[in-house]
Amino acid sequence: MTIRLRGRTAAAALATMALLATPAATAHAAPGPAPAPATSAAAATLELPRPTGPYAVGSDILHLTDHDRTDPWVPESGDRELxxxxxxxxxxxxxGATAPYMSTGEARLLLAGIGLEGTVQPATLSSLGTHARTGAxxxxxxxxxxxxxxGFGNPRATVTSLAEDLASRGYMVASVDHAYESLGTELPDGRLLTCVACEKMTSAPSEEARQELGRLVSTGRAADLSFVLDRLTGHRPAWEGSRMIDRRRVAVAGHSIGGSAAASAMLADPRFDAGINMDGTFQERVPASGLAGRPFMMLGTASHSPGGEDESWDQGWQRLDGWKRWIGVEGSGHSSxxxxxVLEDRLGVTLDPTVTLSTDRQVRITRDYVSTFLxxxxxxxxxxLLDGPTPDNPEVVFQRP
Incomplete structure (x- = not known):
């Protein structure tokens, strides 16, 4: 059966699901209106929303190499690097010094990939203010x-606001760049990896081939996530602060195909105690045996509704065998x-004109529902908050009881 998502086949959506993806887009859609140039008003507040928890936030970066796996997208590059x-x-x-949002090289590739080259300067994006201090x-x-x-094509930087907020609320967070699945990932030696997986997706000869590639992305990311968990909690951890991690309490969450990867990771690795899929088609079906009773939340746009075009959510919901919620957010978009x-607001551009929620509401809803689930x-x-609708969140719809 072909799984469809918001008017597009799910696999075709993967090929275009970078930052500019919108619910109404199609794989062959004509370009939309040119984005508005950045304004001086937007440039005055170029920082992410402040974290809401009681802790200060520290940040560090790891370069990890899985010597047991060859990179699936560029085998000649050798072992899988993350x-x-x-x-x-x-x-x-x-x-102290705040952590950079991303490198200038990554920003240049990202802006070119989403059609904002020449509209926003790479240094403007890379210098977006964060709230995490290096060396803290x-x-x-x-x-x-x-x-x-x-999400597919998106660098790990695009989940920074959520990561900082969770850390401020007392969570250890690891955001992963999956090699050759982002528009731009810079390694410590200066190499810039591009989205080879995106190129393979767009050149796939058939819908079936694209669906198989989507499944490979999801299960490959699950292997990446398990490897990162190994390196953070194993006998010889890769990070000197690993002693602060409670190894008995581990969750995995993701956006778009990263949400599918969260489910795939739980299927493959019993160490993941809970998971969240944020608006992603399930590329690997949840089996009849479910997730061994572990909790899982599906958080997405209102178009992800029961009986909708993305049949994978109905199928997944039926087979989730633990605590579960299916939550839709009216007025949101795929990248909400x-x-x-925040990038649209701070840089003065429009990437998804279908979104009607304010930036503050999109950020707050995501932070609140993810953190309360955890x-x-x-x-x-x-x-x-997870028991049902609340007056303070009229946009939030509980699609299934």
Whole structure:
């Protein structure tokens, strides 16, 4: 059966699901209106929304190499290489250098990939203000770990606002760049990896071939996520602050195909205790045996509704065998669960004209529902917000009880 998503085949959507993806787009759609140039008003507040939790936020970057796997997209490059941004609860102290949003090289490739080359300068995007300090001392205690996987074509930087907020609320967060699946990933030696997987997707000879590539992306990312978990919690961890991680409480979440990868990771690795799919088609079907009773949340646009075109959500919902929620957000777009609304606001551009929610509401809803899910299932704290609709969140629809 062909799974369809918002008027497009799911596999074709993968080929165009970078930052500019919109619910009404098609694989062969004509270009939309040219984005508006950045304004001086937008340029005055070029920083991410502030984290809301009680902790200061620290940040570090890891370059990890999986010597047991050859890169599936560029075999001649050798072993699979991953860049990981870490965000963690930190001790308060003197203000230090804030972590860069992304490198200038990554920003240049990203802007070119989404049609904003010449509209926004790479240095403007790369210097977007963050709230995590490099070299910050870790806070005392042990904290649950959350792994984040971005959308297809999207760099890990696009989930920074969520990562910083979770760290401020007492979570250890690892955002993963999956090699050759992002428009631009810079390695420590200066190499810039482009989205070879995107090129393979667009050149696939058939719908069946694209669907198979989508499944390979999802299951390959699951292997990446398990490897990162190994390197953070194993006998000889790759990060000196790994002692702060509570290995008994681990979740995985992702946007778009990263959300599918979250489910794939739970299928492949019992160490993941809970998962979240943010508006992504399930590229690997949830089996009849489910996820061994572990909790899973599906958080997406209102177009991801029961009986909708993306049949994978109906199929997945039926087979999820633990605590589960299917939540839709009216007025949101595919990228509302990422930094994209903030980038549009700060840079003075429009990437998805169909979105009617304010930037603040898109950010707040994502942060609140993701964090309450994690609080309930990694910390054992019941969260009434997840019980059903609330007056303070009229945009949020519980699609299934």
């Amino acid at each position: 860049m990981v941004s870490l965000y963690y609860p930190a001790r308060p102290g003197r203000p 001392r870790t806070a005392p205690g042990h904290f649950p770990l959350v792994l984040l996987s971005p 669960f990422t930094d994209v609304p 609080d309930q299932h990694l910390r054992g704290r019941h969260q009434p």
